[in-house]
Amino acid sequence: MKILVCISKTPDTTAKIAFTDNNTKFDTSGVQWIINPYDEWYSLVRAIELKEADASTVIHLITVGTADAEPIIRKALALGGDEAIRVNTANADSFYIASQIAEVAKQGGYDLVFTGKETIDYNGSSIGGMVAELLELPYISLATKFELGGNKATVTREIEGGEEVCEVNLPAVVSCQKGVAEQRIPNMRGIMAARTKPLKVVEPSAADTLTAVASFELPPPKAGVKLISPDNVEELVRLLKEEAKVI
Amino acid sequence: MSVLVFIDTNEGHVKKASLEAMTYGAKVAEQLGIAAEGVVVGTAKDDLAALGKYGVKKIHHVNNPALDHLDAQVFTKAIAEVATKTGAKVIVFSNNVDGKSIAPRLSARLKAALVSGAVALPDTSNGFIVKKNVFSGKAFANISLNTDVKIISLNPNAYQTIAGEGTAEVVIADVTIDTPKVKVTAVNKVSGEVPLTEAEIVVSAGRGLKGPENWKIVEDLAHALHAALACSRPVADAHWRPHNEHVGQTGTAIAPTLYIAIGISGAIQHLAGVNRSKVIVVINKDPEAPFFKAADYGIVGDAFEIVPKMTEAVKKIKG
Numbered sequence: 001m002k003i004l005v006c007i008s009k010t011p012d013t014t015a016k017i018a019f020t021d022n023n024t025k026f027d028t029s030g031v032q033w034i035i036n037p038y039d040e041w042y043s044l045v046r047a048i049e050l051k052e053a054d055a056s057t058v059i060h061l062i063t064v065g066t067a068d069a070e071p072i073i074r075k076a077l078a079l080g081g082d083e084a085i086r087v088n089t090a091n092a093d094s095f096y097i098a099s100q101i102a103e104v105a106k107q108g109g110y111d112l113v114f115t116g117k118e119t120i121d122y123n124g125s126s127i128g129g130m131v132a133e134l135l136e137l138p139y140i141s142l143a144t145k146f147e148l149g150g151n152k153a154t155v156t157r158e159i160e161g162g163e164e165v166c167e168v169n170l171p172a173v174v175s176c177q178k179g180v181a182e183q184r185i186p187n188m189r190g191i192m193a194a195r196t197k198p199l200k201v202v203e204p205s206a207a208d209t210l211t212a213v214a215s216f217e218l219p220p221p222k223a224g225v226k227l228i229s230p231d232n233v234e235e236l237v238r239l240l241k242e243e244a245k246v247i
Numbered sequence: 248m249s250v251l252v253f254i255d256t257n258e259g260h261v262k263k264a265s266l267e268a269m270t271y272g273a274k275v276a277e278q279l280g281i282a283a284e285g286v287v288v289g290t291a292k293d294d295l296a297a298l299g300k301y302g303v304k305k306i307h308h309v310n311n312p313a314l315d316h317l318d319a320q321v322f323t324k325a326i327a328e329v330a331t332k333t334g335a336k337v338i339v340f341s342n343n344v345d346g347k348s349i350a351p352r353l354s355a356r357l358k359a360a361l362v363s364g365a366v367a368l369p370d371t372s373n374g375f376i377v378k379k380n381v382f383s384g385k386a387f388a389n390i391s392l393n394t395d396v397k398i399i400s401l402n403p404n405a406y407q408t409i410a411g412e413g414t415a416e417v418v419i420a421d422v423t424i425d426t427p428k429v430k431v432t433a434v435n436k437v438s439g440e441v442p443l444t445e446a447e448i449v450v451s452a453g454r455g456l457k458g459p460e461n462w463k464i465v466e467d468l469a470h471a472l473h474a475a476l477a478c479s480r481p482v483a484d485a486h487w488r489p490h491n492e493h494v495g496q497t498g499t500a501i502a503p504t505l506y507i508a509i510g511i512s513g514a515i516q517h518l519a520g521v522n523r524s525k526v527i528v529v530i531n532k533d534p535e536a537p538f539f540k541a542a543d544y545g546i547v548g549d550a551f552e553i554v555p556k557m558t559e560a561v562k563k564i565k566g
């Protein structure tokens with residue numbers, strides 16, 4: 001079993017969101033970078049668990065990004081995984097990133113490609129599906145459970161108002177979210193081991209970009225909360241009906 | 248030429264999010280001076296012609312019971328063929344679970360630029376630019392779609408459904424249907440409740456409720472409002488409530504018209520999943536709780552006293 005886990009770098013969840021260059025660039029000053037939580041907590045940990053269950057499993061991590069993504073991919077390696085691949089290019093758009101991942105996946109002959117549900121900065125929820133299409137593989141998105149039995153995966157995925165269980169023969173692409181695994185904290189042994197694990201840098205393949213960010217904007221500030229006395233709950237309900245018109 | 252809307256169904260019934268997508272698609276078609284059409288995949292139990300009132304002129308029905316469950320690969324190929332035949336310039340999805348599965352595949356297949364999580368109509372004054380949510384609802388990005396065919400995946404609850412007049416012509420789509428490789432073996436629905444991502448009103452509670460045995464007051468309020476239930480992450484982690492109710496950065500992101508937060512502090516990771524709600528009501532005994540900064544209405548007080556009173560008041564006002 002050979003698994004490719006897609007790892008992206010995102011600003012820390014508490015990072016201040018601001019923009020520069022006439023609102024065309026994210027202001028990275030003072031921003032702490034983390035592994036995208038969906039990649040770290042769910043897909044990576046589930047891959048590690050599969051390796052713990054079957055030692056012949058090989059896990060490769062991939063990130064598409066410039067050299068400043070290296071601390072992130074090393075941190076991911078400290079959690080687990082055998083080697084990492086960094087495609088050395090700036091992130092242009094989802095299709096471009098997906099094309100890079102698909103190219104590496106094609107050459108590596110993986111049984112399984114894991115992505116996170118979405119990046120918490122771009123919120124695309126797109127790259128897994130694009131990679132699957134480029135590889136002409138089945139895609140199961142928003143997995144909440146993932147089990148392997150030989151060459152068959154049994155995956156529980158979210159649907160509106162519930163979940164469904166599905167089966168698919170590998171190879172396949174799966175996007176992971178909460179439920180697939182439990183968050184782990186890297187230990188000292190993992191951190192030491194990560195230093196010597198191979199981190200291959202490959203140059204990007206030719207690929208198109210289909211979109212561009214024209215500008216960013218912040219939502220207008222809230223008007224401020226209207227406080228209602230705890231002795232007058234009926235007034236709140238009246239306001240919701242007559243003023244806000246939401247009930 | 249057309250604007251093609253993917254009309255998503257659940258057990259044969261058109262999802263609410265698709266009504267929004269059709270209304271939006273019809274408006275985009277009007278902007279471009281072309282017609283809006285729809286595509287339905289799988290068995291349909293609703294009267295498809297009646298969907299004309301949301302502005303779609305023609306519906307292509309890929310009527311095959313083998314496609315009653317989603318296999319994104321098979322759906323994508325069928326939709327791509329419909330899109331090509333109708334000369335679709337813009338393809339609209341709802342950015343719900345099915346949309347998140349299919350739209351990116353279709354984007355890669357057609358090499359059509361995709362914007363997912365759109366919140367507004369395209370600005371066509373200079374190119375084709377669509378506003379989307381980024382940074383988990385903390386900001387917007389205006390995305391320029393630079394290909395001839397474009398795909399927009401519209402956030403649920405971001406665009407208001409408008410029902411007008413008209414009927415759509417329904418045609419059976421003659422497309423390739425591959426055998427699904429994803430086999431659905433069980434469907435587990437939380438029966439009788441409003442799906443969280445589709446709900447107009449969401450009643451949510453946090454650690455302030457002290458324990459799972461206290462949820463009755465929350466459920467009663469939700470019931471009175473026909474609302475879906477949600478909770479903060481520690482509540483789901485402690486198994487007080489099922490995981491599918493967890494909202495926030497790492498749970499489900501929602502955008503209801505009304506979000507009522509009871510005994511939730513309003514941590515930034517929680518807000519990330521709910522800050523797109525139109526109106527936020529916060530009930531918290533701590534006046535310093537950060538949630539009040541994001542709220543429209545608030546009551547500083549004890550949830551155990553306020554929530555039952557609120558339920559009574561709602562029942563009264565609703566008659």
Ligand SMILES: Cc1cc2nc3c(=O)[nH]c(=O)nc-3n(C[C@H](O)[C@H](O)[C@H](O)COP(=O)(O)OP(=O)(O)OC[C@H]3O[C@@H](n4cnc5c(N)ncnc54)[C@H](O)[C@@H]3O)c2cc1C
Binds near residue numbers: 453498509515517531
């Ligand atoms: C990377 C990361 C991701 C995360 N993702 C999420 C996420 O997706 N969703 C999420 O919710 N959290 C998430 N968290 C956790 C988040 O930071 C908070 O810890 C969590 O939201 C707090 O939950 P809470 O408000 O229910 O509990 P608490 O913070 O304990 O707050 C309880 C609140 O209840 C109030 N209260 C107590 N008693 C009463 C009473 N009788 N009446 C009224 N009010 C009362 C208190 O004043 C307090 O404000 C994440 C954290 C991290 C680090």
Ligand SMILES: Nc1ncnc2c1ncn2[C@@H]1O[C@H](COP(=O)(O)O)[C@@H](O)[C@H]1O
Binds near residue numbers: 009064094101126128
């Ligand atoms: N630059 C990247 N390098 C590797 N994987 C990525 C990158 N960006 C996104 N991904 C993967 O794709 C998933 C979905 O990203 P997105 O479509 O941007 O929401 C993430 O959770 C990652 O697993």
